[in-house]
Amino acid sequence: MDASEEIVIRFFSQPRNFCAVRAAAEAAALAWRVDEVSAGQVKLALTEALANVAKHGYQGRTDQPICVRLAPEQRDGRPGLAITIEDRCKDVDLEKIKSRPLDEIRPGGLGVHIIEQTMDEVEYTTNPGGEGVRLRMCKFAGPLERNAD
Amino acid sequence: MSDAKNVVTTREDLDDGVLVVLSGEVDLVRSPALRSELMTILDASPARVVVDLSGVPLMDSSGVATLIEVLQIQRSSGGKLVLCGLQEKVQSVFEISRLTEVFTIVSDRDSARSA
Numbered sequence A: 001m002d003a004s005e006e007i008v009i010r011f012f013s014q015p016r017n018f019c020a021v022r023a024a025a026e027a028a029a030l031a032w033r034v035d036e037v038s039a040g041q042v043k044l045a046l047t048e049a050l051a052n053v054a055k056h057g058y059q060g061r062t063d064q065p066i067c068v069r070l071a072p073e074q075r076d077g078r079p080g081l082a083i084t085i086e087d088r089c090k091d092v093d094l095e096k097i098k099s100r101p102l103d104e105i106r107p108g109g110l111g112v113h114i115i116e117q118t119m120d121e122v123e124y125t126t127n128p129g130g131e132g133v134r135l136r137m138c139k140f141a142g143p144l145e146r147n148a149d
Numbered sequence B: 001m002s003d004a005k006n007v008v009t010t011r012e013d014l015d016d017g018v019l020v021v022l023s024g025e026v027d028l029v030r031s032p033a034l035r036s037e038l039m040t041i042l043d044a045s046p047a048r049v050v051v052d053l054s055g056v057p058l059m060d061s062s063g064v065a066t067l068i069e070v071l072q073i074q075r076s077s078g079g080k081l082v083l084c085g086l087q088e089k090v091q092s093v094f095e096i097s098r099l100t101e102v103f104t105i106v107s108d109r110d111s112a113r114s115a
Helices: A015-031 A036-057 A111-118 B031-042 B061-076 B088-096 B109-114
Strands: A007-012 A065-075 A078-087 A121-126 A133-140 B008-014 B017-023 B048-055 B080-084 B104-106
Touching: A007 A015, A015 A036, A015 A065, A015 A078, A036 A065, A036 A078, A036 A111, A036 A133, A036 B061, A036 B088, A065 A133, A111 B088, B008 B031, B008 B048, B017 B031, B017 B109, B031 B048, B031 B061, B048 B061, B048 B109, B061 B080, B061 B088, B080 B109
Parallel strands: B017 B048, B048 B080, B080 B104
Antiparallel strands: A007 A065, A065 A078, A078 A133, A121 A133, B008 B017
16 A cells, blocks of 8 residues: 555544544545445445444543544455544453344444444454554455355 | 434324435434434324435434334334335445344335335
């Protein structure tokens, strides 16, 4: 990746900010030759990821920092993008970030599942500084790799 | 578009219930307003609630959660919830969440009146 192509957006955990950020991610995906359907999935996944940071990580606080990095990425000749979301949430157990059984018909708990189903690669790690979570997810043009079977 | 106002643009009485037309993205910002509007409608125990989503280009899991809550209330009171006019991106959220068999989803308002 050419570092000069990376787009970095820093904002506070006010959900009203998320609309502009996800629109930027969708526009970047299209600019980097991701197809329209996949770009829409990028937008949805980012929406879910930011909601999780705001609701669960920051527990509704609207004055906490979030950084989103967008960068072009390729896999097997397929154009795509990588989205990295960094927060400063404390005491997050990465093992507990997982989707719930879908046979339970109840409100809530679908965000992680939607992210996993719409993106090709999803990885949660702790920030290099030790505080906060880094979610890196990638999307490439064309059909989902994980749903290919 | 995340203006919390005007998520419900039209509310129309049906013979056996209420038709609600939504507009704009339904996300973490706007879902509480949608929930509030729908709960007010449910206070009157309508036999049928039709939610027209043709003006909704994006719905996240908070919007889906709101509709699941409405569905459960309707079912518990013997009423129906019918969704219609889903755009492709919104339809895909219900498919991904395996909810297309849980909700009654039809193509348009006319179908929803009799579904």
